[in-house]
Amino acid sequence: MTDRGGGSAPAGQPVLRIRDLVVEFDTPDGVVRAVDGVSYDVAAGETLGVVGESGCGKTVTVLAVLGLLPRRSARVVRGEALLGGMDLLRLPPRRLRAVRGKRVAMVFQNPMTSLHPALTVRHQIAEALRAHDRGLPRHAARRRAVELLDAVGVADAARRARGYPHQWSGGMRQRAMIAMAIANEPDLLIADEPTTALDVTIQAQVLDLLREVRGRTGAATILITHDLGVIAEMADRVVVVYAGRVVETGDVHTIFHAPRHPYTLGLLAALPRLDTDRQSLAAIPGQPPDLVRRPSGCAFHPRCGLHRGRNRCVAQSPDLATVGPGHRAACHYADELAAETARAAGMSAAEPGDGPGAPA
Amino acid sequence: MTGRYVGRRLLQVLPTVAGIVLVGFLLIHLAPGGPIIALAGDSGDEEYYAFMTAKFGLDRPLPEQLATYAGNVLRGDLGVSYIQGRPAIDVIAERLPATLLLAGTALVGSSVAGVALGAWAAARAHSIRDLAVTSAALVLYAAPVFWLGQLALLTLALRTGLFPVQGMTTAGGPETGLAWALDVARHLALPALVLASQEVAAVARLTRAGVLEELAADHVRTALAKGLSDRRVLVRHALRRALLPVVTVIGSRPGHLLAGTIVVEVVFGWPGLSRLLLTSVQTRDTPILLGIFLLVAATVVLANLVTDLVYGWLDPRIRYR
Numbered sequence: 001m002t003d004r005g006g007g008s009a010p011a012g013q014p015v016l017r018i019r020d021l022v023v024e025f026d027t028p029d030g031v032v033r034a035v036d037g038v039s040y041d042v043a044a045g046e047t048l049g050v051v052g053e054s055g056c057g058k059t060v061t062v063l064a065v066l067g068l069l070p071r072r073s074a075r076v077v078r079g080e081a082l083l084g085g086m087d088l089l090r091l092p093p094r095r096l097r098a099v100r101g102k103r104v105a106m107v108f109q110n111p112m113t114s115l116h117p118a119l120t121v122r123h124q125i126a127e128a129l130r131a132h133d134r135g136l137p138r139h140a141a142r143r144r145a146v147e148l149l150d151a152v153g154v155a156d157a158a159r160r161a162r163g164y165p166h167q168w169s170g171g172m173r174q175r176a177m178i179a180m181a182i183a184n185e186p187d188l189l190i191a192d193e194p195t196t197a198l199d200v201t202i203q204a205q206v207l208d209l210l211r212e213v214r215g216r217t218g219a220a221t222i223l224i225t226h227d228l229g230v231i232a233e234m235a236d237r238v239v240v241v242y243a244g245r246v247v248e249t250g251d252v253h254t255i256f257h258a259p260r261h262p263y264t265l266g267l268l269a270a271l272p273r274l275d276t277d278r279q280s281l282a283a284i285p286g287q288p289p290d291l292v293r294r295p296s297g298c299a300f301h302p303r304c305g306l307h308r309g310r311n312r313c314v315a316q317s318p319d320l321a322t323v324g325p326g327h328r329a330a331c332h333y334a335d336e337l338a339a340e341t342a343r344a345a346g347m348s349a350a351e352p353g354d355g356p357g358a359p360a
Numbered sequence: 361m362t363g364r365y366v367g368r369r370l371l372q373v374l375p376t377v378a379g380i381v382l383v384g385f386l387l388i389h390l391a392p393g394g395p396i397i398a399l400a401g402d403s404g405d406e407e408y409y410a411f412m413t414a415k416f417g418l419d420r421p422l423p424e425q426l427a428t429y430a431g432n433v434l435r436g437d438l439g440v441s442y443i444q445g446r447p448a449i450d451v452i453a454e455r456l457p458a459t460l461l462l463a464g465t466a467l468v469g470s471s472v473a474g475v476a477l478g479a480w481a482a483a484r485a486h487s488i489r490d491l492a493v494t495s496a497a498l499v500l501y502a503a504p505v506f507w508l509g510q511l512a513l514l515t516l517a518l519r520t521g522l523f524p525v526q527g528m529t530t531a532g533g534p535e536t537g538l539a540w541a542l543d544v545a546r547h548l549a550l551p552a553l554v555l556a557s558q559e560v561a562a563v564a565r566l567t568r569a570g571v572l573e574e575l576a577a578d579h580v581r582t583a584l585a586k587g588l589s590d591r592r593v594l595v596r597h598a599l600r601r602a603l604l605p606v607v608t609v610i611g612s613r614p615g616h617l618l619a620g621t622i623v624v625e626v627v628f629g630w631p632g633l634s635r636l637l638l639t640s641v642q643t644r645d646t647p648i649l650l651g652i653f654l655l656v657a658a659t660v661v662l663a664n665l666v667t668d669l670v671y672g673w674l675d676p677r678i679r680y681r
Contacts, residue, residue: 068581105586108581118677128586131589
């Protein structure tokens with residue numbers, strides 16, 4: 001076993017590179033292009049925050065990478081997902097299975113339903129170990145499972161591990177999910193809305209744990225969330241997704257202080273704040289787009305304050321263009337936002353490191 | 361899953377069985393006719409009728425007859441067959457093994473095959489092979505047992521001679537040892553297959569639906585994300601949950617199976633309980649009828665108990681409630 005102090009790849013090196021991923025679903029209403037040319041990297045030791053409204057394709061992207069999309073209705077149209085030298089999207093099932101849970105592990109949103117209700121917690125963690133180490137005896141796997149639970153802060157782990165998920169609280173179950181995910185010391189940990197289903201006080205604990213795990217294992221982390229508060233607290237870099245496309249990406253400080261996409265700005269303005277006397281929340285007008293009938297040009301234009309009836313937004317889809325060091329945005333009029341953000345900064349932008357997601 | 365739980369469930373068995381004995385007793389006596397006509401014939405000899413009636417205690421008031429019968433049952437005495445003149449319990453015990461063998465084989469075989477087929481079909485849902493299995497199950501489920509039985513007789517027994525046509529053993533054949541067992545197995549094959557066919561269909565369809573639902577569940581996605589094989593996820597994770605409703609259905613089958621055996625036993629000349637039951641109904645042989653009632657009731661109640669215990673094993677949340 002190699003030294004995992006800094007993950008298997010040196011810090012700063014991309015662990016996973018997603019390139020031009022396109023995923024389509026067959027639905028009764030027609031074909032939905034849920035992911036439309038998404039590209040991003042995540043490096044060892046780094047936490048990449050992926051933000052967007054529900055249904056924007058942020059989860060579908062990672063499920064596609066792991067081959068966990070529903071087989072009948074979903075298909076990867078094109079793209080690459082490079083882990084080391086391997087393209088996970090073209091790996092034969094048997095080899096992809098060796099990657100899942102071993103090199104790339106995932107923590108899902110709802111710990112209440114993501115564990116098997118009729119198997120003990122210990123068994124479910126031991127299963128993850130034995131799936132990738134055929135020679136590991138059952139009793140050794142069980143012992144290791146208890147150690148893992150202990151490491152993620154489950155009190156009295158040896159006794160509790162013999163219990164069933166229904167005897168565990170939501171926060172404890174999410175700890176068990178995290179223990180399961182780090183069981184095989186993965187190079188990449190994907191956490192999909194890991195705190196959304198939890199109480200606010202438990203959310204902070206789980207985020208602390210994720211941060212601690214990252215520090216200990218040096219794994220790359222993809223944190224998927226719709227909660228900018230979580231992003232501010234956890235992420236090094238941010239990818240903002242809208243209607244299946246990356247609309248802005250940059251380091252967390254830049255995204256919060258100098259966004260160059262009106263959607264990002266809208267998300268920031270919608271953050272509830274305790275330090276202003278604003279009475280109502282600023283919502284982005286309109287609805288997330290119906291992906292069967294995607295708006296022409298820039299998908300955000302029907303809801304965009306910057307559009308102002310200009311034809312270019314309707315006619316032409318903007319490419320992701322560099323707007324600053326390590327900062328890219330997909331807006332025809334990104335320049336105009338510089339002035340807007342300067343005006344809005346005082347009342348809307350949250351500081352990275354402000355604390356956990358503000359209560360809704 | 362404590363001993364106390366099992367004990368409590370067993371205590372509930374007593375009033376259930378007692379109720380069934382009471383209802384069965386009253387129903388038989390409410391029906392017109394009686395064993396005397398069957399025994400003494402249509403001669404019209406009133407004196408002889410009265411003699412026979414008194415001999416079996418049928419001249420006593422009904423509550424008294426009931427009390428006597430209940431007391432005897434509690435002592436393990438099911439009475440004497442009016443027709444055969446032998447203890448009812450002996451008559452029933454003679455026929456019981458054949459029926460248990462037939463119904464038991466059908467129940468176990470159909471459960472195992474049904475679950476396996478259902479899970480297999482769910483794993484390749486909506487494919488041609490799934491469609492074939494699902495449609496075949498539907499046809500089998502819709503086919504009446506007597507028709508299936510005669511069809512099997514015509515094609516597999518009479519036409520090809522692969523299987524014997526009637527009975528449980530070959531007349532003058534081996535009576536002990538392996539040769540005897542093989543002879544019985546050859547006789548058993550067709551009736552058991554026919555009896556199991558409907559069960560297989562029901563169990564397979566239910567299993568398939570349950571597994572399909574479970575395969576879309578969050579915990580299955582977690583299991584796949586851990587790197588478990590499709591097969592392990594199907595059998596250890598999805599199927600385990602999907603079995604809950606299947607176990608309920610299988611647990612309710614012993615009662616139905618005994619009813620289904622009547623037809624199959626008649627078609628295949630199987631020397632089991634069902635034909636005894638038929639003749640006993642015709643002759644109003646009350647001790648035999650009530651004995652069989654008691655047996656069926658006990659079987660159903662016992663099957664329910666076993667179902668509950670299996671439930672607790674499949675879903676620990678039930679155990680801890």
